[in-house]
Amino acid sequence: MQITRLAIPDVLRIEPRVFGDERGFFFESFRQDSFEDAVGRKVNFVQDNHSKSAHNVLRGLHYQLRQAQGKLVRVVTGSVFDVAVDLRRSxxxxxxxxxxxxxxxxxxxLWIPEGFAHGFVVLSESAEFVYKTTDYYAPEQERCLVWNDPTVGVIWPVRQPPTMSAKDRCGLLLENAETFA
Structure with missing residues (x-):
């Protein structure tokens, strides 16, 4: 497994070692001890989620203020552009x-620790996205940062406005959003 710290060092890019031949492939998608060695702390996952989205669907940028969730995310079918935004004021x-x-x-x-907003846009015809979380989903704690906040400046690889839920279209600008200490 190859672990790379990104421009925000707490976000990790994890590339598994894949074994393949004419029959197909095999890889370890998760291994607790290797993961914790890379992260540098004990991590307890409590929930697995799986979503399917069509081309150009954008989900996010979501976070939970309390019951903050660390997320280990990956795609099992298709492709997405995945984004993490650091919301830790310190x-x-x-x-x-x-x-x-x-x-x-x-x-x-990607490992996206607690204290980040997270979202993705689907690049392929459709995509199935799976992720583990370190805390349970708590809808009353969920917040949304607007996907196109000019202060944050995410460069989304989209040619037309993405398809989003009403909740995601109403996300807040960073200057108005509740953030972490």
Whole structure:
């Protein structure tokens, strides 16, 4: 497994070692001890989620203020552009973002720790997205940062406005959003 710290060092790009031949492939998608060695702390996942979205659907940028969730994310079918935004006011990278293409072909995963907003846009015809979380979903704690906040400046690889839920269209600008200490 190859672990790379991104421009925001707490966000990790995890590329598994894939074994393949004419029959198909095999890889370890998660291994607790290797993951914790890379993260540098004990991590307890409590929930797995799986979504399917059509081309140009954008989900996010979501976070939970209390019951903050660390997320280990990956794509099992298709491809997405995945984004994490640092919402920790005490961080030197507060308000910065990182993005990576995750796909069924590259099998790359991202570790997005607590204190970040997270979202993705589907690049392929459709995509199935799975992720583990370190705390349970708490809808009353969920917040949304607007996807196109000019202060954050995420460069989304979209040619037309993405398809979003009403909730995501009403996300807040970073200057108005509740953030982490």
């Amino acid at each position: 961080s030197p990278t507060f308000g910065h973002w990182v993005g990576e293409v995750l796909s069924d072909e590259n099998k790359v995963q």
